[in-house]
Amino acid sequence: MIHLQNVGKRFRRPDGGSFDAVADTSLSIAAGEVFGLIGFSGAGKSTLLRLINLLERPDQGAVIVDGQDLTAMSAKALRSARQHLGMVFQQFNLLANRTVADNIAFPLEIAGWSAAEIASRVAECLDIVGLADRAGHYPAQLSGGQKQRVGIARALAPRPKVILADEPTSALDPKTTQSILDCLQDINRRFGVTVVIVTHEMHVVRSICHRAAVLDAGRVVEVLDVTGGVVDARTSLARSLLEAA
């Protein structure tokens, strides 16, 4: 589903120097997988995730999603490709002046759905995340966990093949974290949506991921297989992340 081929992203430092947030990295994520990107702060995991929908444009390499090379696309084609790539954010990034229902409707408006289609899809998505009774509320009236559910419903609304989740539980308490992870897992199982999730917690990886890439200094140092329940880590970095969990 997702193929990153030798992608790299270099950022300038304020002092004029530069560093590689992602350095010459290749990664393949299969359709229907829940794939984790784990590492300590500054390892480049968020940047790598943002390369997948080209929120960061790579300085080198190709990003191929569902058979299409996003890096080779025109701005217009990229916009329409992005409509099939949902994204969930750590800080939710909901529109404060729109109700819950209108937030979920937003990507559908962008994609040019009719009002009737939008209404029925929004109702479906509200049900999926268990917020049907909050449709008319504004984000400010919701708890953190509810806001993230709206974020997930919004990402899910246009029936994407992939959902990119950037530290979706890092702003939440442990109990809410688990319910959000369950929600993502449920979506993956029911609708076969590929989920890529960035986290610094091995707990998150253990809880829902099939596989996870361990990142350090902009490189993938190891890809862990998590499906068996036992995580067999070879690198010392992966082991230290496991111990921290």
Added chain:
Amino acid sequence: MEALSFAGALADLWSMAPEIWQACQETGLMLVVGLAAAIVFGGPLGILLYLSQPGQLFARRCLHGVLSWLVNLVRSFPFIILMVSLVPLTRLIVGSTIGPVAAAVPLSFAAIPYFARLVEQTLREIPRGVVEAAEAMGASPLQIIVKVLLNEARSGLISSLTILTISFLSYSAVAGVVGGGGIGDLAIRYGYYRFQTDVMIAMVLLLVVIVQIIQFIGNRLASRLDKR
């Protein structure tokens, strides 16, 4: 004696009612034209100022620098000097340099960069992540401007417009001095030049009331639109 002079002042003002009403209309006309120009030209200019700054959607360092410099340039002029220097332009556009329509030209000219700055500042308060979320959904630049920027900033924009309206109520009095008419002009002509203090006080009170009403409406509208 006190009561008599108060009654006298009232009678005086009553006899001037048609003139006061006309002054109100002139002030209203100047404001409406100035504010319309501010919204139509200053609004998009403010959006462009915001979007062209480094790190934004349409980052163009050079363009931003030039626009910002121009906005500062026009805003540095004391309004009365701007008015006088725009006399040729006013004559070209309106065909006259006297009256509220003529005064509306320099008022508009000053209102555009003023509002552009206010819009730019208001838009800056929108979290970058919200714009990013819209980008990630595949929103076009126009959709981002209309559905994200303007909608998220709507209450701040109303507050900015309120500030602009009140500032320009006062600018319109300056415009009055050079033949623009309006409430400020009336206050100066009768109150200052003819020593009719009662007229001047009445006009200032009228302006006080108008400002309070504008601010009240602005606040109500802004808070009703704000769901943050």
